[in-house]
Amino acid sequence: LASAELYDPADDGWAPAQPLSAARYEHAALLLDSGRVLVVGGSNGSSAQASAELYDPAEDRWIPAQSMSDARQGPTATRLDSGLILVVGGWSDGTHLASAELYDPREDTWTAAAPMSTGRYGHTATLLGDGRVLVTGGFDGLEALESAELYDPAANSWTPVQPMSAGRQRHAATLLDDGRVLVTGGAEIYWGEEEEEEEEEEREGEFASAEIYDPVSGSWAQTAPMNFGRSQHTATLLVDGRVLVAGGSAVVVESEWSGYLANAEIYDPTAGSWSDAPAMAVGRSGHTATLLPGGGVLVTGGNQGIDANAEVYDPSGASPWSEAAPMIRSHTRHTATLLADGRVLAAGGYGIDHIPIPSAEIFDPITRIWTEEAPMLAARDEHTATLLDGGQVLVAGGEGSSFIPIASAEVFDPIARTWTAAAPMITARSEHTATLLDDGRVLVAGGYGAGYIPIAGAEIFDPMTHTWTAAEPMTTARNQHTATLLDDGRVLVAGGYGVDYLSIASAEIFDPVTRSWTAVEPMIDARYMHTATLLDDGRVLVAGGYGAEYVDLSSAEVYDPATHRWTARAPMSTTRYLHTATRLLDGRVLVAGKVVTNGLSGASAEVYDGATDSWSPAGTMYSERFGHTATLLRQGKILVTGGEGPGGILASAEIYSPVLPGAPCDTDADCAGDSCVDGVCCDAPCAGACMACSAAKKGAGPDGVCGPVQAGADPDDDCAAEAAATCGANGSCDGRGACQLWAQGTPCGAASCNGVSEVVDAPLCDGLGVCAEADTRSCGDYRCVAGACLAGCTFDTQCAEAAYCAEAGGDCLPKKPVGAACALPKECLSGLCLAGVCTRDSDDDGVADHEDNCPEVPNTSQANTDGGLSAGDRLGDACDDDDDADGHPDAADNCPLIANPNQADANGDGIGDACDCASPRKADGSACDDGNACTQTDTCQNGACVGSDPFLCPQPDAAVCRVAVCERATGNCGQRYKLDRAPCPGGECI
Structure with a gap:
């Protein structure tokens, strides 16, 4: 094209x-x-x-x-990181x-690249994360290749890597999100057009195996195999990192399959496992699969027997089909009977080896588990199984282990879980029908008997007597026909396979009262292997089957018992035979499965609505199948079991639910996906806090889609509020499917002071549930009080240690260095303001260091006894160890302040003669030492030393409520607190 x-x-x-x-x-x-x-x-x-x-x-x-x-x-084309x-x-x-070559789209030129080590056709080429290209497998003209090699664009060279585990061609290779490459399927030998004459067994080389290449280690590792061997399939990386494998050419099995698969499966790289996906509507190989922007996969064309078709796989789309646990054994042409307690008995049929089997098992819709039961007394397929009024199941006839019709019958007791032989039928038969009559008896009609010849005979089983009684034979011998109990108690038999080995159109009705058959108008189309379903209005819908000229049919027609007429109805979307048709609780009819013809999938299903005479798609099953069973369960779902598919006889089972996500429900059993959440069927179990499925609870979006509750809401009280100090849940949902945490920046503690003028801010929630430590910052010139920096002051004590409270304005200002202009001592770092200048006073005696004769020792009076003496010094008395410069240290001098060089002490009183007013007696006015350092002039008066001219200490700022007093021992000025209630500027001292 x-x-x-x-x-x-x-x-x-x-x-x-x-x-x-x-x-x-x-x-x-x-x-x-x-x-x-x-x-x-x-x-x-x-x-x-x-x-x-x-x-x-x-x-x-x-x-x-x-x-x-x-x-x-059949080349491969790969875009390199360079754009080539x-x-x-x-x-x-x-x-x-x-050979290999490079195309430059910018220049529209081709350049030869280094050739591969071997010729390949049907190979794959995958761009790796590091820019190299991995080429695997293919066919070299002699065999499928297991070799693989890497192309390095930078070096324009090929390097062989470890080979795959098997030679394969027409396989698929998919780059995974983690950089590894998944290789799936392929064929071991070539079976192209030029080799159509090869024997069929040569097509049995298609692989189910899968392996993964790791570019880091340069090695291959086996992973779980696919469910089906396939080649010429597609493998598409989905948005979530899984891989969808769809279609392909299948291994030819002993069946009527075309060899083109409709089945699809999904690989999970994390689990290293495969799971089934719903099958395509069309079996195909050599098709294309394209990931769409919305995450779906568009599948087009391929070898499938019909033209111009495409379909889209939606990974998030709701499907009415869900997988059930597989049966214990594979079954086809078996029976599946709804028991009185709601369980389903599957019995007999062909087993995996295509021979009749006696096995039986029971499915529990509640637990979704199959339990093996005692086997039937006889192996059989194409038999009938009828639920009797007493709850037991009558199994009759079928094809036995010798592949000939049998007459035996047996009864299963679900309570005792045993099989008991019943009286055999009068006539051995297979592919017959069995219908429970209104009076509890069972009508068996037709089938094929000895010599595989269709028979007309009929007989009735009486459960009360456990006996068979011959009934009037049908007017036409037939097998693979249908028998439908009408609302008036009669039985309509239609179509089938006749004695002339052709499909027949005739129909007839059995009247249990008269025990006779009456021919009615024939169907419009002759057919067998069709279905017949009683509609709610009492009419009978017949659909599909194998028609005249050996053509499979899509036609449908309805029989009206009131008029005895057949009326053509809308045809199905596809031809079908060996399918199933089941009436749903709402009166519609589900048709599912079929033998594959013209490439159309045997997994398709559709629903007939009698009110509108229309068919609508009902999704696709997970497996293509025919010769299966479909059983209406009590909850309105349909259990489909077994049959034949591309892999042979199946053990798989699946469930159809007409109730899709968004529909109202009461229990999980009401829903297609077994998830009833918030009163609606949900597309997922939707467990966990702050997740909901109804639009009302989510606050937005459609019903039936599991999603997060809107931020700020908590309709189910999932999020118990925690204290802000924990930074945990704040009592509402976060809009992402979890409880909302206290927001980033929410205080989770109190601020505190660190020392005098630093504040540690309140810790804040980080929005992730952690209370994070806060920063420590300086208060500047202010003090920190109760976890906060003051912003103004009234007193100096409200300011930092290196600041003071300004007299005007109420602001803390930094104290000034030595030499700066000042008005008050508090303005100075030195604490001393003299003559309007900040001055240092190291000994805190009120005298600036540069003027102090004792800078390091308090000497407020600046007394310097020997200052005027020729032998004296400039040191004040407070720091001079020989105040009188007489050569005797003060500590040992008997006259520390008056020179007494020879330390004469006539009266031996310890006071040297030079400073003793009494002995020898001195003239009044003579210098002496009264022992009080605060008197500046000491003279002898009447033989005693009297001090005068007391030193007056400079007084501090009246606002500090302190007073300076001269200390007798040292002459230094010490400060004392004023008495309470003493006046101070603007108030009283306290």
Whole structure:
């Protein structure tokens, strides 16, 4: 083909595009950075092509591009990190190519690249995270290859890597999110068009195996195999990191399958396991799969027997089908009977080896578990199983272990869990019908008997006597027909396979009262292996089957017992036979499965609505199947079991629920996905705090889709409020499916003071549930009080140690250094303001250091006894160890302040003669020492030393409520607190 068309995911529509300049298949197509699409190579039907062309979507036109150096069919094309396109391998004129070339879209030029180590066709090429390209497998003309090699664009070279575990071609390779490469399936031998004459067993080389390449270690590791061997399939990386594998050519099994799979499965790289996905509507291989912007996967074309079809896989889409636990054994042509307690008995049929089996098992819809029961007394398939009024199950006839019809019958007791032989039927038969009559008896009719010849005979089983009684035979011998109990108690038998080995259209009615058959108007279409379903209005819907000329049918018709007429109804969307048809609780009819014909999937299902005479899609089952059973469960769901599929006879089971997400429900059993949440069927179990499924609880979005509760709400009280100090839940949901934590910046503690003038801010929640330590900051010139920095002052004590409270304005100001102008001592760091200048007073005696004769020792009076003496010094008395400069240290001098060089002491009183007024007696006015350092003039008076001229200490600021007093021992001025209630500026001292 040369045709092209465009798909728009927004409206799910196709539009024609301009055709290519030349027809081609097995070409390569790649999206370029410019938005154009490069198409290269392929075959025109007779030879490989070297041509290339570019599609411009903006102008809907094809632009010729430079041709490759080599014509090639089935090449791979890979965009490199540089924007160049690497094209490798393929097939041309009988040669499997090893050559490679690079296309530069900017220059429209091709350049030869280093060739691979071997020619390959049907290989894969995967761009790795480091920019290299991994090429795996393929066919070299002799065998499928297990080899793999890496192309390095920087070095333009190929390097062999560890080979795969098996040679494979037409496989798939998918780059996983973690950088590894998943390789799936493929075929061991080539079975292309030129080898159509090969024996069929050569097609049994398709692999189910899968393996993973790790670019870091350069090694392969086996992972779980797929459920089906397949080649020419697709493997698409989904948005969530899983891989969807769909379709492909299947191993040919002993069945009527076309060899094209509709089945799909999903690989989970984290778990290293596979799970089933709903099957496609069409079995196909050699198709394409494209990841759409919304996360869906568009599957188009392929080898499937019909043209012009596409379908989209939606990973998040709701499906009415869900997988159930598989049966213990594989069954087809078996029976599945709803028991009185709601469980389902599956019995007999063909087993996995295509021979009749006696096994029986029971499915419990509540636990979804199968339990093995005692086997039947006889192996059988194509038998009937009828629930009797007493709750027991009558099994009759079928094909026995010798593959001939049998007459035996047996009864299963669900309470005793035993099988008991019943009287055998009068006639051995298989592919017959069994109908429970209104009076509790069972009518058995038709089937094929000895010699595989259809029979007309009928007989009735009486559960009261456990005996069979012959009934009037039908007017027409038939097998693979249908028998339907009408509302008036009669039984309609229609169609079947006749004695002339043709499908028949005849129909007849059995009247239990007269025990006779009456022919009625024949069906419009002759058919067998069809279905017949009683509708709510009493009419009977017949659908599908195998018709005249051996054509499978899609037609449907309805029989009206009131008029005895057949009326054509809307046909099904596809032909079907060996399907099932089950009336739903709402009166509609579900049709599911079929033998695959024309490539159409055996997994498709549709629902008939008698009120509108229309069919609507009902999704696809997880497995293609025919010859299966479908049983209506009490909850309105339908259990589908067994049958035949692409993998042979099946053990799998699945459940259809007509109730989709968003519909009202009371219990999980009401819903397709077994999840009833918030009173609606939900697409997921939706467990956990702050998750909901109803729009009302979520606050937005549709019913039936599990999602987070809107931020700020908590309809189910999932989030108990915790104190802000914990930074935990604040009592509402966060809008992301979890309890909302106290917001970032929420205080989770109190601020505190660190020392005098630093504050530690209150700790704050980080928004992640942690109370984070806060910063420590300075209060500057102010003090920190009760975890806060003061912002003004009245007293100096409200300021930092290196600050003072200004007299005007109430602000704390930094104290000034020595030499700065000042008005008050508190303004100075030194604490001393003299003559309007901040001065240092190291000994705190009120005398500036630069004027102090004792800078380090208090000497407020600045007394310096020897200051005027020729032998004296400039040191004040407080720091001079010889105040009188008489050569005797003060500590040992008997006259410390008056020179007494010889230390004369006439009266021996310890006071030297030079300073003793009494002995020898001195004249009044003579200098002496009265022992009080605060008197500045001491003289002898009448033989005693009298002090005078007391030193007056400078007084501190009256606002500090202190007074300076001269200390007798040292002459230093010490400060004392004023008495309470003493006046101070603007108040009283306290």
